[in-house]
Amino acid sequence: MECEASLSYMRLCLKKRRKKKEEEERKEEEAPTFCEEIFKDLDDVEWARDAIIVLHRLGIVDGKADSVFDPNAQITRSEFVKLLCAAMNIKFTGDFAEYSDVNSDDWCWEYVQTASQNGLVQGNPDGSFGKDRPILRQDISVILYRALEKAGIDWQSANTEQFQDMDEFDAYAVESALMLRQTGIINGTGDNRFAPKACAN
Numbered sequence: 001m002e003c004e005a006s007l008s009y010m011r012l013c014l015k016k017r018r019k020k021k022e023e024e025e026r027k028e029e030e031a032p033t034f035c036e037e038i039f040k041d042l043d044d045v046e047w048a049r050d051a052i053i054v055l056h057r058l059g060i061v062d063g064k065a066d067s068v069f070d071p072n073a074q075i076t077r078s079e080f081v082k083l084l085c086a087a088m089n090i091k092f093t094g095d096f097a098e099y100s101d102v103n104s105d106d107w108c109w110e111y112v113q114t115a116s117q118n119g120l121v122q123g124n125p126d127g128s129f130g131k132d133r134p135i136l137r138q139d140i141s142v143i144l145y146r147a148l149e150k151a152g153i154d155w156q157s158a159n160t161e162q163f164q165d166m167d168e169f170d171a172y173a174v175e176s177a178l179m180l181r182q183t184g185i186i187n188g189t190g191d192n193r194f195a196p197k198a199c200a201n
Contacts, residue, residue: 145176
């Protein structure tokens, strides 16, 4: 009787384990992919899909709302400095810069201050930072160049191959764009153009 009871118990345990495994497999098949679960608007930017998901996992970028990343939205100056500071682990040390449009209770305050004290960004002549203003492609190249230089990148001489629209650059952004192009960090928009005054998204 004890033997039969043990066998019955073993069969019951095996049945429960089999049922549990089948249930887990069913849930796995029905579960959405990580990408579908987090953001549902990335179909039009397949080329950037994996990067967006990785950056979100690392806590570097966030969506605009539940399941919405809005990949074609323009990036503001404050959003870009947050992304850069988070990606490069640039720390806030406590020195303050005064910007007329950045208050201590703004979500971007710490990131703007961090970028400013590390010499990555500067304010506008009117004393503002332009936190809600879309960032220009040429300004991204300048800020990124400064950040990489601070990180110890050993830059070589600028590539002699220039963009066809070099005359559209402001003088302060020329060197950074050429240096970043030389290292393959940035590319143009096609036809050997950079579109320096275009807003980034």
